[in-house]
Amino acid sequence: MELFISATDTDAGKTLVACAITASFVSAGKRVAVFKPLSAGCELIDNHLVNEDAKLLQGFANCQQSIEQINPIAFIEPIAPHIAAAQENKTITSQLIANDYAKIKALNSDVIITEGAGGWRLPLGNGEYLSDFVKGESCGVILVVGMKLGCLNHAMLTYEAIIEDGLQVVGWVANHPQAMPYLEENIELLSSAIKAPLLGRLAHMDSVEQAARCLDLSLINV
16 A cells, blocks of 8 residues: 655644554554655754654654665755755756655555645655655545634645645545634535545544554555
């Protein structure tokens, strides 16, 4: 099973959901590999660029992956990756990401969880997007909706773009760490508009393990 975790925006809760799904599959006895193809916002630790999200994923997976294998394209400055790449005279392409992903697939895990960056149409530069990589691999997509004012528009546009790209949204997650007026009404609308199961609702979570208990992965049909 190959799953790609996307979201309505940056900071919508992709990492929390990706880690929670990883933890759930590991608890179910699955071998789970993780992939964070690109990141911008890293620390230099012992001559390794370490992204916090990638480090969290590494802690929940069980295929003994190095941080460089999980997150092969990394930049220190927390800016759009294609801008960070241009500043270093580097080029990011969907084929480059696919080559790195092939190394993850070679691990022969039961499940691969890939966490995206930003939203669905994250630019790579030169007219390419991270979504081009997902299309090439035909991953099932899980959409994380950051529940806040304006999320309905963001969620529907993202969902429609994924469907138009010929991919399947296998589930979505409502992430609402902060109180939101008319939360139930918003979730009800999205539940009727998104033709995929609501895998769970995450309020303020104290841990990844708590978030994992709020998700029903049996609803995923890939």
